[in-house]
Amino acid sequence: MSILDYLTGRRRKNSAQQAKERLQMVLVHEGARRRGPDFLPQMREEILQVISKYVEIDQEQLQIHLDRSDGYEVLELNVVIPEKRD
Amino acid sequence: MSILDYLTGRRRKNSAQQAKERLQMVLVHEGARRRGPDFLPQMREEILQVISKYVEIDQEQLQIHLDRSDGYEVLELNVVIPEKRD
Numbered sequence: 001m002s003i004l005d006y007l008t009g010r011r012r013k014n015s016a017q018q019a020k021e022r023l024q025m026v027l028v029h030e031g032a033r034r035r036g037p038d039f040l041p042q043m044r045e046e047i048l049q050v051i052s053k054y055v056e057i058d059q060e061q062l063q064i065h066l067d068r069s070d071g072y073e074v075l076e077l078n079v080v081i082p083e084k085r086d
Numbered sequence: 087m088s089i090l091d092y093l094t095g096r097r098r099k100n101s102a103q104q105a106k107e108r109l110q111m112v113l114v115h116e117g118a119r120r121r122g123p124d125f126l127p128q129m130r131e132e133i134l135q136v137i138s139k140y141v142e143i144d145q146e147q148l149q150i151h152l153d154r155s156d157g158y159e160v161l162e163l164n165v166v167i168p169e170k171r172d
Contacts, residue, residue, distance in 0.1 A: 021117030031107030031167070039140045046136040053132070054125045081117070 020080050023055060027075040040066065040073050048077070055081045106166050109141060113161040126152065126159050134163070141167045 025047070029040060044064065051057065061080035066073070111133070115126060130150065137143065147166035152159070 022115075024114040024116070026112045028110045029108075030110070043136060043140050046139070047133055050129060050132040050136060054129050 021083075022081060023051065023077075023079040025051075025075075025077040025079075027077075029073040029075075031071060038073070040075055044075055044077070051079065055079070058082050107169075108167060109137065109163075109165040111137075111161075111163040111165075113163075115159040115161075117157060124159070126161055130161055130163070137165065141165070144168050 027040070027044075027047075044066075048057070057079050058081075061082075063076075063078040065076040067076075068074075113126070113130075113133075130152075134143070143165050144167075147168075149162075149164040151162040153162075154160075
């Protein structure tokens with residue numbers, strides 16, 4: 001199974017959302033234990049700033065999820081891109 | 087199966103790499119058909135610049151993979167973070 005199958009497979013459950021343009025990002029930091037203060041929340045903000053330069057981000061449709069387990073940090077970000085108006 | 091199981095499961099096949107600290111990013115752009123020129127390569131460069139502010143990136147250990155299929159663009163990025171020297 002490809003990563004695309006995995007990510008889009010989850011989405012197919014909700015057919016009402018299929019037509020939307022969206023951006024999904026998954027960031028995994030492995031070996032996080034060995035580093036000092038957690039930099040992922042701050043880095044996430046800067047990555048969001050970069051993304052918002054390229055696509056319009058609807059803040060109400062923005063989902064951010066940060067998960068930690070033994071030695072891992074996982075950041076998931078879902079952005080629904082509003083319809084172009086021009 | 088969680089996204090973490092999926093991503094780390096692939097990695098476990100290579101046990102020699104387990105001890106390394108690394109950052110993996112997957113970015114999926116869905117509905118890409120409807121937008122004009124492809125912005126993912128340029129956005130990838132800017133995201134890499136952000137990441138390199140937080141972690142040292144070994145350019146020789148950097149893997150970037152861009153895939154396109156019907157209506158999707160998938161960007162995968164693997165960064166091995168060198169051992170801290172301090």
